[in-house]
Amino acid sequence: MSHRGLSTFVISVVLFLGNSFVSAQENASWMRTQTLSNALNPNISVIGDFVGTAGPRESEGSNRFALREAELGFQANVDPYARADVFAGWHEGEALELEEAYVTLLALPLALQARGGKFRANFGRLNMIHPHELPQVDQPLVLERYLGGDGLNSAGFEVSRVFGPFGLFTEFSYAVLNDLGGAHEHGEEAGQTVFVNARDGNGNLIVDGNGTPVEIPVTVREEEEPVKRSVRNFAHVGRVRFYRDMTDTANVELGLSGVLHQPEGHEQRRMAGADVTFRWKPLRRGLYRSFLWRTEGVYSTRKLEAVSDLSGAVTAPEMEVDRRGFYSYVELQPARRWRFGLRGDYVEDPEAKDEVLRKADGTTFQVSRSITRAISPVVTFTLSEFNRFRAQYQCKRLPDRETENIGYLQWTTILGPHGAHPF
Amino acid sequence: MKNWMGLLLGAVLAAPGSLLAAKPLNVFTTTADLADVVRAVGGERVRVESLSKGYQDAHFVEAKPSLIVKLMSADLFIQTGLELEAGWATVLVQGSRNSRIQLGAPGYLDASSAVKPLEVPQNPDRAMGDVHPGGNPHYMLDPENVRLVAREIAKRLSSLSPADSAFFRERLGNFEVRLEENLRKWKERMEPFRGARFVSYHRNLPYFADRFGLISVGEVEPKPGIPPTAAHTADLIGRMKAEKVGLIITQPYYEDRSPASIAKQTGATVVVFSMAPSGEPGGSDYFSNMDANIESVRRALAAAAGTK
Numbered sequence: 071m072s073h074r075g076l077s078t079f080v081i082s083v084v085l086f087l088g089n090s091f092v093s094a095q096e097n098a099s100w101m102r103t104q105t106l107s108n109a110l111n112p113n114i115s116v117i118g119d120f121v122g123t124a125g126p127r128e129s130e131g132s133n134r135f136a137l138r139e140a141e142l143g144f145q146a147n148v149d150p151y152a153r154a155d156v157f158a159g160w161h162e163g164e165a166l167e168l169e170e171a172y173v174t175l176l177a178l179p180l181a182l183q184a185r186g187g188k189f190r191a192n193f194g195r196l197n198m199i200h201p202h203e204l205p206q207v208d209q210p211l212v213l214e215r216y217l218g219g220d221g222l223n224s225a226g227f228e229v230s231r232v233f234g235p236f237g238l239f240t241e242f243s244y245a246v247l248n249d250l251g252g253a254h255e256h257g258e259e260a261g262q263t264v265f266v267n268a269r270d271g272n273g274n275l276i277v278d279g280n281g282t283p284v285e286i287p288v289t290v291r292e293e294e295e296p297v298k299r300s301v302r303n304f305a306h307v308g309r310v311r312f313y314r315d316m317t318d319t320a321n322v323e324l325g326l327s328g329v330l331h332q333p334e335g336h337e338q339r340r341m342a343g344a345d346v347t348f349r350w351k352p353l354r355r356g357l358y359r360s361f362l363w364r365t366e367g368v369y370s371t372r373k374l375e376a377v378s379d380l381s382g383a384v385t386a387p388e389m390e391v392d393r394r395g396f397y398s399y400v401e402l403q404p405a406r407r408w409r410f411g412l413r414g415d416y417v418e419d420p421e422a423k424d425e426v427l428r429k430a431d432g433t434t435f436q437v438s439r440s441i442t443r444a445i446s447p448v449v450t451f452t453l454s455e456f457n458r459f460r461a462q463y464q465c466k467r468l469p470d471r472e473t474e475n476i477g478y479l480q481w482t483t484i485l486g487p488h489g490a491h492p493f
Numbered sequence: 494m495k496n497w498m499g500l501l502l503g504a505v506l507a508a509p510g511s512l513l514a515a516k517p518l519n520v521f522t523t524t525a526d527l528a529d530v531v532r533a534v535g536g537e538r539v540r541v542e543s544l545s546k547g548y549q550d551a552h553f554v555e556a557k558p559s560l561i562v563k564l565m566s567a568d569l570f571i572q573t574g575l576e577l578e579a580g581w582a583t584v585l586v587q588g589s590r591n592s593r594i595q596l597g598a599p600g601y602l603d604a605s606s607a608v609k610p611l612e613v614p615q616n617p618d619r620a621m622g623d624v625h626p627g628g629n630p631h632y633m634l635d636p637e638n639v640r641l642v643a644r645e646i647a648k649r650l651s652s653l654s655p656a657d658s659a660f661f662r663e664r665l666g667n668f669e670v671r672l673e674e675n676l677r678k679w680k681e682r683m684e685p686f687r688g689a690r691f692v693s694y695h696r697n698l699p700y701f702a703d704r705f706g707l708i709s710v711g712e713v714e715p716k717p718g719i720p721p722t723a724a725h726t727a728d729l730i731g732r733m734k735a736e737k738v739g740l741i742i743t744q745p746y747y748e749d750r751s752p753a754s755i756a757k758q759t760g761a762t763v764v765v766f767s768m769a770p771s772g773e774p775g776g777s778d779y780f781s782n783m784d785a786n787i788e789s790v791r792r793a794l795a796a797a798a799g800t801k
Contacts, residue, residue, distance in 0.1 A: 150597050150598070181591070234562035239559055239561060315559045355748070455623060487579075488623070
């Protein structure tokens with residue numbers, strides 16, 4: 071290589087290195103700027119809830135695996151005064167749905183806290199808990215039937231206050247909501263034609279010669295226009311919760327809840343609920359041992375509108391039904407990764423009347439308040455704080471005295487920052 | 494008469510000030526070691542309580558509503574930080590509705606802001622186990638870090654109660670002198686064992702090991718937060734035998750079976766090391782707790798040196 075050639079080569083290398091150095095500095099600066107700006111982004115989490123169900127062939131959703139939900143969560147402080155929580159869920163076969171989006175005001179006077187937006191109402195002990203965090207694979211039957219598959223979840227405003235008289239934790243909350251959510255809790259779309267049991271003028275079920283209930287087509291009504299709403303259309307949800315440590319390792323919690331929703335031209339509902347929880351967890355070895363017992367009951371009064379068929383003829387008159395249901399479960403943790411539970415369910419159909427059904431052989435039997443009972447053993451294996459497996463068996467005795475056996479397998483995975491441990 | 498009137502007037506004017514000065518600051522800490530430092534610096538001008546016991550795993554404390562009631566009256570909330578209390582502290586602080594102790598308020602102190610964390614992962618990933626993206630949170634086991642935290646606490650107490658700042662400064666000075674004396678003593682006692690190897694149940698002793706010249710060979714947990722597995726335990730036993738490790742350090746909140754089984758197969762001694770005061774009998778404050786821990790470690794290492 072000549073001198074001139076060598077000089078050109080050296081200059082080129084220097085220029086290249088110089089450019090690279092400047093570029094690296096710019097990159098580092100750019101990356102630092104990006105990292106700093108990202109620091110203020112909300113915490114993002116993704117939770118996958120994968121469920122396999124085995125059961126009667128005729129049951130919807132049976133004998134298949136399904137991504138029950140992929141939940142996307144965004145959580146951050148808005149400013150020194152408020153925090154925002156947004157959760158969107160994708161359910162298999164459905165579009166992405168906004169489940170909750172609310173802002174909580176943290177710095178109100180008088181120990182008050184308020185939240186506004188769309189949220190799960192503070193009713194009972196489990197309504198505010200997302201499905202993947204429930205203690206069993208499925209919702210307790212009374213909550214599914216009385217509060218709807220998605221729970222009491224609507225847009226509104228809630229205010230709560232905490233007191234500590236004599237060290238007793240006492241929390242009051244009151245929310246005013248657009249409605250109770252889950253209006254079409256069985257998954258029907260407005261305008262869709264669905265089949266319902268036909269009833270006579272007294273509200274009794276009409277059966278065919280074989281004793282099978284006669285079904286008639288009805289159209290799911292469109293939601294009422296907003297302009298037609300009055301203040302009566304708002305739903306009101308209240309709750310009071312008491313908590314006390316019995317010892318350092320045992321505690322008890324009691325809650326009383328109520329719902330009032332008496333809209334014009336809609337199904338009217340009043341509900342009262344009571345729940346009690348007992349927990350035991352040793353301080354020293356709490357990682358390995360715990361016990362929990364929880365019971366929750368709901369009393370419901372619904373004023374049902376008259377049902378008419380497509381021709382407009384009334385097939386069931388307006389009626390008011392009082393129904394109740396409860397669940398009770400225990401959960402024992404004998405080792406770090408294992409939890410064993412057992413849940414019992416009792417639920418009366420919130421929309422059914424007492425009725426007499428006739429079998430094909432002409433004999434009759436009474437269906438009293440359309441009661442469903444179930445017993446569900448469940449075992450949970452926690453691989454880590456971010457990965458959990460669960461198996462559940464459910465033996466369900468239906469109102470028609472048939473028995474339904476269902477098996478569930480659940481795999482829940484959490485991606486993202488470390489969240490709060492459930493309590 | 495005029496003198497009496499003057500005395501009376503002086504007493505009336507002075508009363509509100511003395512009443513205010515007499516009211517101690519309400520301080521709540523997440524762990525017992527932080528509470529003890531606050532007690533040492535704040536003296537009778539603070540009323541301090543730890544939300545967890547010394548023998549509890551500070552990562553898995555339950556967010557009990559009874560703790561929310563306590564925080565409702567707090568003037569100052571202090572946490573270890575670095576995600577040690579990620580599963581419960583925020584729930585309690587926000588649940589207390591106490592604006593004095595919310596994040597960013599003068600009554601909220603993350604003590605980790607005073608120290609330089611060790612083991613900050615370059616690319617944190619859950620495949621590494623339950624890692625702490627901000628670094629290892631067990632920095633209170635290094636007395637030099639305790640000195641930095643005590644200074645930060647004194648500063649914060651002074652800003653919340655400026656009238657008592659001289660009092661806090663004086664007590665901080667006394668605490669630092671005592672800390673210096675004890676640190677010298679602990680170093681002397683551990684000096685013969687500089688370079689000794691040990692295994693811990695969880696990766697929570699890097700600060701302690703750095704300060705006293707111990708070398709960590711591994712953990713009973715295969716990865717942070719992951720329970721021991723047979724394959725990992727067999728591998729660990731092999732390494733302990735090869736490197737002649739005679740000490741296994743565990744905590745009161747971990748199961749005994751795995752460390753005991755490993756000790757049986759390697760001849761090592763298991764030491765229950767308390768992470769915070771009152772964790773084990775004999776460790777009622779920070780100094781006595783460290784005394785007890787260092788004495789246990791020293792004895793185990795001496796026994797191991799004698800037998801190997």
